[in-house]
Amino acid sequence: MRGSRMARALGRMPRDRVLLLLAALIGAGLLLRIYFLLVWSPAITGYSDSGIYFDGAIGPLSRLWSDPIRVVGYSMFLRLLHGIAPHLIFVITVQHLLGLGAALLFFLAVRRCGGPRGLGLAPAAIIALGGDELFIEHAALSDALFVFLLSAVLYCALRAFQGGAAWAALAGLCAGLGVWDREAGLAMIVVVALWLCFSAGRPTRRTLAVGALCLAVSLASVGAYAGWRHLASGKPGVLTSNSAWNLYGRVAPWADCTKFTPPPGTRALCETTPVSRRRNPTPASSKLRPSEYYIYDSESPAYRLFGPAYLVSDRPHAMRILRKWSEAALLGQPLDYLDAVWLDTIRLFDPNHPSYGDLSADEMVALMLGGVPPNSGRNAFVEFWQQRLYPHDSRPHRGDIAPLKEWERITRVDGSWMGLLLALCLAGPWLLSGRARSGMLLFGCSALALLFFPILVKGYDYRFVIAAFGPLLAGGALAAWGLVARVKAKPVATRLLGRAGRTST
Structure with a gap:
């Protein structure tokens, strides 16, 4: 049978x-x-x-x-x-x-x-x-x-x-x-x-x-x-020891300490270079300075203050200090944050559009x-x-x-x-x-969450778009x-x- x-x-x-x-x-x-x-x-x-x-x-x-x-x-x-x-x-x-x-x-x-x-x-x-x-x-x-x-x-x-x-x-x-x-x-x-x-x-x-x-x-x-x-x-x-670095990478490219009051002990995280002049450190680059620069580059203010993101800082309460500064920048410059999110949103349609995010599709494959x-x-x-x-x-x-x-x-x-x-x-x-x-x-909300969660908390990266x-x-x-x-x-x-x-x- x-x-x-x-x-x-x-x-x-x-x-x-x-x-x-x-x-x-x-x-x-x-x-x-x-x-x-x-x-x-x-x-x-x-x-x-x-x-x-x-x-x-x-x-x-x-x-x-x-x-x-x-x-x-x-x-x-x-x-x-x-x-x-x-x-x-x-x-x-x-x-x-x-x-x-x-x-x-x-x-x-x-x-x-x-x-x-x-x-x-x-x-x-x-x-x-x-x-x-x-x-x-x-x-x-x-x-x-x-x-x-x-x-x-x-x-x-x-x-x-x-x-x-x-x-x-x-x-x-x-x-x-x-x-x-x-x-x-x-x-x-x-x-x-x-x-x-x-x-x-x-x-x-x-x-x-x-x-x-x-x-x-x-x-x-x-x-x-x-x-x-x-x-x-x-x-x-x-979940991790250095979770504050991602939010720092989201806000640091456009943070302007003249527009908010840095918390005590965080003044060293402020940049004197105007936002409009912050560019990628590569020669003749016209790209905006991305979040990855602030997380991993040795010239990043947070790197100089706390050490590299891939090590636990010797400075006590380093992540709490970094998170407070990042939150102060976000709350003090909400329109700049929304502008950064908007620039990254455009990259969902045009991955090569300038933004503070990271790799485009071509750059990822390269x-x-x-x-x-x-x-x-x-x-x-x-x-x-x-x-x-x-x-x-x-x-x-x-x-x-x-x-x-x-x-x-x-x-x-x-x-x-x-x-x-x-x-x-x-x-x-x-x-x-x-x-x-x-x-x-269920499918639509999942796709939107996977597309925008990284953009909201860290920045655009084509690699993170693929899961959606x-x-x-x-x-x-x-x-x-x-x-x-x-x-x-x-x-x-x-x-x-x-x-x-x-x-x-």
Whole structure:
């Protein structure tokens, strides 16, 4: 009996166009990833962040907490995989498989929202085939793991809306683990918990209970991380020791101490150079001085006062002092802060537009492949830690990456595509109803949180935009279906009204 059912299911497969298209997407994505592994192996290691993650994955567990400015979930991930196979190419292979898994989860998540089954192909396509996703999966960075956890959070949340407590707890766990990997995951904890509470419209006892359970598990997961960190390292702070640096990087480029009163002991953080004359230190640069300069450059006022951001300062209460100065600048110059946020928002559509943010898409790819110094093709800092963590790896292979770079450029989500998708997500609540509307709100709010949380607290970086592509395409696909359905229904309603008018006369 069971064999006959399977045979009938397999017999239907050739007639199911949606499943065939999904299989084609996953198959094409797999081929692209195999090609990437053959052309550039074992990994992309131009970002200095990779070296920091490698450092945290070496030796005793006490080294895990050595980085004071980043959460260390990705180093834990590297340690776990190192115990299975001590080779970097194994990590990258797993990340590529996680990317394909994320594509499948987004497809399944959209299917649970109602509407045509093919709508889920949109987010699945951008993750399975998108060049940016391919590049972050091939890099020794935290992004690929974060995208997978994000897809799991959204899928489990939609199951919790229809299924119950176990799925809500799983959504909360994945959201909490997302914070272990990237602090931007904090925004998703809030979004998912609130969405579960209001997923049925007005909150009910059931939706409030499901939302509260999800939030409780998320906070418990984050609390477990913070408690483990405190017991193992004894370092200050909750998630990181140097969390105040990000807010400082957000406000320092435009902070003018003549427009606010610096708190006591912070006058050394003030710059005498007018904001209009603060430029990148590179020769003949016309770009605005970015947040990364203030966080990492040795000429930064905070660097000179407190030491580098990648070390815990010897000065007592350094982060409290830095945070107070940053908050004073923000409160004293709210219009300048909004202007900085606006400049970064423009970069969602035009990544090369001047702002105080960090890397554009082109600059991100150049750094990934070109390393430090720029265009050198290597990063000595990363290579040092890579050789210590993976001493038995063969020499890197660097083939012709040009076709993949061109594919990345073609498949970017910016410009008019970004504008269209954001417009659809904003209009979606008025175009849809029922399950589809609720699901679109989850995807749309997630995309907005992932796009704007980094901009609000640190600054634009194209690398941080990529995680939003999946929910953005998912919400946009649902909203577009709602728009098409309304347009198709309008002539029918017009004809019915016309008939009613003729009958009444």
